[in-house]
Amino acid sequence: MSDRLPGFNTLAIHAGAAPDAATGARATPIYQTTSFVFDDVDHAASLFGLQAFGNIYSRIGNPTCSVLEERVAALEGGTAALAVASGHAAEFLTFHTLLQPGDEFIAARKLYGGSINQFNHAYKNFGWNVVWADSDDPSSFEAAITPKTKAIFVESIANPGGVIVDLKAIAAIAKKHRIPFIVDNTMASPYLIRPFEHGADIIVHSATKFLGGHGNSVGGLIVDGGTFNFAGDDRYPMLSKPRPEYAGMVLGETFGNFGFAIACRVLGLRDLGPALSPFNAFLILNGIETLPLRMQRHSDNALTVAEHLQGHSKISWVSYPGLRADRYHNLAQEYCPKGAGAVFTFGLKGGYEAGVKLVSNLKLFSHLANIGDTRSLVIHPASTTHRQLTDEQKTQAGAGPEVVRLSIGLEDTQDLIDDLNQALDAA
């Protein structure tokens, strides 16, 4: 093989995987084991001292999970990745590595409702303070920066659908103030948007969604872009100060441009424990092999359904950046010209009650709190995922009472349109 970097489709199938050294197994084996035998006492010491590459215990690393890690690192164009138990765990370990008690980070208001809750409530216990900004107005991020700001966080395509974030504009602000820029790339997947190419420093994923793609496994990924130099930066002591657990090693110096991913593993995953099971890693890997095919079909199907809905008499608006008249259409053309993803929202003229009725009437769409399945999914955010937010927060998050969110699957679009028509007629 030449040294030219293989294309996206090839990476989706091959990156990180090789025939098993011991058996020749071609599919990645599920290494369903808690622990790994050391070659000898000295080898064990080297592994525990982070002086050798290798496997110790599946909470810290596992060969099935590491194939997933390298696969996603390659697809995103990062230096390294870490697989964890969920997208939430990916966010948690990312902030744990960057923030100290009393620190702040800036996050876009339009986010997955679970992330909003995590930031608003759970993080308060750690003294990590979220400051909200408006992703439609990059200057609001700059205005929110204080000396305590340690990170900026956005979603590339934002929940609950239909929002494209101007990554380059926000990245420029982050770079100017030397703040790591974290992008949750769950909704786009690297097939549609590769945030490192637009200035992101760290990417997080809920692999539960489009990476796995079949609605069968919860998992998360942290990807290190290798672009932020933490070594010697006192604001990030986890990476720039000698670590007492590792005989004074400075992780950002020893591991260079993949130091952030290593720190998330050996300080976060090791001590806090949200490890991904090898079986889930295997299923997510299987999903990723067809990511380019699925993502294109998801996007194409979503556009077809969105075009149909925008002409429906019971619908007041459809928010899908693939639509020509959409306010985010130009950003979509810039950041994700292949398609605007599977997820979008629309507003019902009948408001909250009509939303509740619609989800009950649908027969092919599944009413559940997930996205990125082969199956088409529907949810009424105001009564479910965004229920814990105040009315004002719901509206700011794009989840007002009349809003319905769809995650368009891989079925025949005519069947999806027929189902939506009958459910709207009865709503």
Next chain:
Amino acid sequence: MLIELPCPIPYVPFMNHDNYPNDYIRGILNGVKTIAMVGASQNPARPSWIVTKYLLERGYDVIPVNPGLAGTELLGKTVYASLKDVPVPIDMVEVFRNSEAAGPITDEALTLDPLPKVIWMQLSVRNDEAAARAEAKGLQVVMDRCPKIEFGRLSGEISWQGVNSRMISAKKPVLSGKGFQKLSLNRS
């Protein structure tokens, strides 16, 4: 029609130091045995100590060089004050010092008899003038790379840490024969 013009400068195959082919690095790591580690440290938290230990475990004869530690033992190996004090022929000089210091270290290496085959400057160390002097004498040069990372990348070991090795292959990694968690540089 192409006309061949006489070339006024003798052709020297200088390496492109911005982008090394994997086979170039693999050839070097497969071809050297004795490595002089200039800037070796006795502090186990320092990258130079970690790289020394890793390369010793992979079967290389690593000879630490550090004037401040001359005569002491480091990982069971005697430390020498300078390259010219090393009593055996050196295949590769690994420069674990800053880019400026890499110049005089390279020049000292070029006075050795026999000459080393390779000058390797550690990750973040780059001195193009020194590299050109070494290449003019027929040495191979690697700059701004870590031999541990490169060994781990080419063997597949680094993939266990979720690092993007930028390697794709349908060939099996090969156990190095020294346990399950050490791989060789070659695939089969």
